[in-house]
Amino acid sequence: MPLVTRTALRTDLEIEALLAEDQAKDLLRFTTAGSVDDGKSTLIGRLLYDSKNVFEDHIRSVAKASANRGNGTLDLSLLTDGLRAEREQGITIDVAYRYFTTSKRKFIIADTPGHEQYTRNMATGASTADLAIVLIDARNGVLPQSRRHAFIASLLGIPNLVVAVNKMDAVRYDEGVFRWIESEFGRFLDDLRVPAAYFLPISALVGDNVVTRSEAMHWFKGPSLLEHLETVEVASTAPDSEFRFPVQYVIRPNQDFRGYAGQIGSGFIRPGDEVLVLPAGRKSRVKSIASFDGDLDLAHAPMSVTLTLEDNIDISRGDMLACPIQKPLVSRQFEAHVVWMSETALHPNTPLLLKHTTQMVAAEVKSIEHRINIRTLEAEPTDTLALNEIGILRIAASKPLYFDPYRENRATGCFSLIDPGTNATVGAGMIIREVAEQRRRTVERRNVLTPVTLAERNLRWGHTGAVVSYGDRPQLGVILERELFERGAVVVRLAHQPSDAEREQAISAGLLLLVPGDADIALSSDDQDAANALIEQLALSGVLVSDELTGGKGI
Amino acid sequence: MLGYYLMLPRLGHLRTLEAESMHIMREVASEFQRPVMLYSIGKDSSVMLRLAQKAFYPAPFPFPLLHIDTGYKFREMITFRDEYTASIKANLIVHKNQQALDNGTNPVELGTARCCGLLKTKSLLDGLREGGFDAALGGARRDEERSRAKERIYSFRDARGQWDPKNQRPELWNLYNGRVDPGESIRIFPLSNWTEMDVWHYIHIERIPIVPLYFAAERSMLVRGETLIPVEQPFMKPMPGEKPELVRCRMRSLGCSPCTGAIRSDADTVPKIIEELVSFRRSERENRVIDHDQEGSMEIKKREGYF
Structure with a gap:
């Protein structure tokens, strides 16, 4: 008996041709947000089932489970493991990743629960997505949670949005219901400045417009959900986007x-x-x-x-x-949207670590400008940010970051926040704009019992820690020390080469350490000129950040 | 702007996954004190090696390989391991629970769960501890099992090497959080977003060497119904009246010879293996009754190595 029933195997050449075709497929990452009641699990199950991405043994197990529930038909929501079961078992509801492929594209679904308390998961799933599907139950119309999903998708800068009006079978495929939702939600999306959304009426339960076009809704001429996913233009590297x-x-x-x-x-x-x-x-x-x-x-x-x-x-x-023409912004302080992800609420002046591109720096929240009410989407004043809340924050990093506003560049506009005590990832940030450094330091009320952090030292002294070589020119070292000291820097000059441990200590304490040794840049033979050049270099490299120190020469 | 117009194609899915995996490996090399790559000799490990070569080219990749040798791997696997890792000048560490082997640990006597516990899991934790490794790169993928769909790329382990699925760090953009306290560690899975098909395609286009056991050949097997059992270890005794037969077959996944079944197959090239996998799918799509290993269409449920 043959192991597998199958059609005749193709030749190597035919297979090669198919493989070449497959390699040309690109990858679309999309996120679906919605609660169990929206039919999200059924929709994903339907997508996988109708696009023939489910295995026989899997279908058998789902058929058995459906039968156990006294449900004659195949319950497609069970294909995605069923969030309900997880909730009953008390497992943290989380982002789940699923993979499928069609003849046109490869897909990664970041499947996230859509309840208010899962804003954190939605943001996580949305952070890497090219497209978001917002599900609206045709019977209920636009609910606050539909707005919330769209808001988070737009906040996370997802370039494409699909609004799937589900359960059309339950409203007798009534075009009026669809059009009404389309116009109401469309206005809301305009307010959010969401560029283009594709609205379509579907029934995940029956399969209308999910993979195949609906026979029951001839009034709708657009492509099915899968056809749209297969063909939608994903924002590629635009020709004018900066390097x-x-x-x-x-x-x-x-x-x-x-x-x-x-x-x-x-x-x-x-x-x-x-x-x-x-x-x-x-x-x-x-x-x-x-x-x-x-x-x-x-x-x-x-x-x-x-x-x-x-x-x-x-x-x-x-x-x-x-790119030297379209430069990134360089600033130590900036304003950003932050989704707070920790059980412990955020207070201003909490020491944090900030991961941005490939750097990890000390940072602190200077102020919480306001919180965005996730139900009304209105700004409201607040002193703290609790789990799953979204706020606009002013953040100061211990050294300058090179960034673009998140709306213009996701790669250089995003950052994450880490609690240095627990090492947990506690926040997702999206930079809105740079904030000019304040000339005069305001005295801040803070808890005097906490240890002084590096970020605080950097803020107070206006520079980060660094080891600067004055070469074999002692007089240059003296001038450099005096110049920096007069400007308010915390600077120490050594006459000997420090050990590696001493260097590290100085840098981690935020000190400027002047040492003899090889200078790595060519300097003027005039000591004063050389000292000025070194200070300028320190300003350009982001070691000196306050205006007092740089004389306004910082970048 | 740069003054001219250049329309760039979207990167193909394999190159997108490749770029992501290289990024992850470079992050690990940058942020950890003593990373190690777990090497299981299987096809996913071969892909991991190629990605590591690419990520650090022209330098050698800056971490050693750790192979947990149960003592029951196929001889062809060990030969391949030694030859291939030497040819790419990798630094290979082999760890074996010799004490358990000397005590006669084998799957027939102890059962597979206890045998794996001693020769794989314990051995892995010992190997990581002895090396003082704070990060271990592994080749596991999310599509292998449904339960892995929520696994992070950076999977945090406490001081006892345990994973707590209820308390995972959110993974945002490509910003990975590798902060650990002394004694804690992170397992990192750069192939998380690859599917099994992606792995085979990549092996094909990159011409990546894999263990010949993956390819169909005449091999000596004990045939029990549809199950083909390799005979390499003395404790794998034929049942009364049973004799090893020569069968044209291949391995779909590689583990220890006593616990790895073969399948009848003619697929002796990578394209033919891919075609075979597609045809399994096609059969299933057409809803035919097929008679193959319940445990693993498409090797989805395989547990290669120790992840």
């Missing part, structure tokens, strides 16, 4: 090769292109795009590549290579 390359890792196998590895955040790059190196503030040109498969002529987002530069510049993890 952003956060340096992730320096590859240095020998003296002759120094490569900067990273994933291109946006834009594209070719050998010969000019790049701005941040924080060094210097320009250079790309010498090569090195890869295991040979040098490349072109690389674009979201490729992971390794770049070499024409010039020898000291670049390390956390630095950024960027």
Whole structure:
């Protein structure tokens, strides 16, 4: 007996052709938010079942479970494990990822529960999505939670939105119901400035307009949900989107090769292109795009590549290579939307760690401007941010970040917040705009019993910790020390080379340490000029940040 | 702007997954003190090796490989392991629970659960502890089992190596949180978003070497109904009247020889294996009754290695 009943196997050549076709498929990541009652599980089950992405044994087990429930028909919601069962078992309801493929595309679904208390999960699922499906129950019309889903999708910058009006079978496929929801919700989306949403009437239960077009709704001429997912234009690397390359890792196998590895955040790059190196503030040109498969002529987002530069510049993890014309913003302070994800409420002045592109820096919330009421979507004043709340915050990082507003660039506009005490990820942030540094420091009320943090030292002193070499020129060291000291820096000059441990201690204490040794940049032979040049360099590199220290020369 | 118009194609799905996995491996190399890559010799491990080579090219990848050797792996696997890792100049650490093996631990005597517990799980935790590793890269995928659909790419383990599914860190954008206290560690799964089909396609387009056991050949097997049992270990005794037969077959997943079943197959190239997997699907789509391993259409439920 044959192991498998099957049609004749194809030849290697035929298979090769099919494989080539398959490789050309791109990947669409989408998120579905909705509660059990919206029919979300049924919709995903229907998508998988009708697009023939479910295995026989899986269907058998679902058929058995459906029968056990005294339900004659196949309960497709059980295909996605059933959130209900999980809730009964008390398992944390969380983001689940599912995979399926059709002849046109590969798909990753981030399946998230849509209840108010799961805002955190919706935001997590939405953070990597290209498209969001908002489900509206035709019988209930637009509910606050429908608005909430759309709001979170727009907040997380998902470029495409689908509004699926479900359970049309329960309203006798009435066009009027659909059109009314379309116009009401459409106005709301206009207010949110959601660029384009695709509205369609479906019945996940019966299968109308999910994979195949509905026989029951001839009044609707648009493509089915799956047809739309297969063909929708996903915002690609737009030709004019600026090159952003956060340096992730320096590859240095020998003296002759120094490569900067990273994933291109946006834009594209070719050998010969000019790049701005941040924080060094210097320009250079790309010498090569090195890869295991040979040098490349072109690389674009979201490729992971390794770049070499024409010039020898000291670049390390956390630095950024960027388009020199359309530069990113550089600031230590900024305003951002934050989705708070911790059981412990957020208070201003709490010390946090902030992960942005490839850097992790100390940060603190300066103020909570307001909270966005998730039911009314209105701003309201607040002093704290609780779990699942969304606020607009002013945040100060211990050193400058290189970023773009999230609406313009998701890769460089997003950040996460980490509690340094528990190491938990506690917040998702989306930068709105930079905030000019305040000239005069306001005295803040704070709990005097907590230890002084590095972020606080940096804020107070106006600089981060750094070790600066004055070469073999003691007089230059004296001038540099005096200049920085007079401007208010906490600076110490050493006459000997410090140990590695001493260097690290100085940097982690936020001190400026002046040491003898090899200077890595060529300096004027005049000590005063050289001191000025070094200070300028420190300002450009983001070590000196306050106006008092930089004399307004910071970037 | 750059003054000219350039329309860029969307990256294909395999290259998108490749870029994501490389990014993850570089994050791990940057943020941990002592990372290690778990190496199971299987096809997913072969893909992991290629991605690591790409991520750090032209330098060698900056972490050792750790193979948990149960002592019952197929001889062809061990040969492949030694030859292939040497050819790419990887630093291979092999860890074995020799004491348990000396005590005669085997699946026939102890049952598979206890045998795996001693030779795989315990051995893995010991190997990680002895190496002082704070991060372990593994080749597990979310599509392997439905229960893994919620697993994070960075999976946090407490000081006892335990995973708490109820208390996972949210994973936002491509910003991974690798912060751990001393004694705690993180398992990292760069292939989380790959499907089994993606793995085979990638092996094909990248011409990645895999253990020959994956390809169909005449092999000596004990035939029990539809089950084909390899005979490599002395404790795998034929039943009365039973004799090993030569069967054209291949392994769909690689583990220990006593616990790995083979399937009858003619697929002796990667495209033919892919075609075989597709045809399993096609049969199922057409709703025919098929007679194959209940446990794992498409190897979905396989438990390769120790993840």
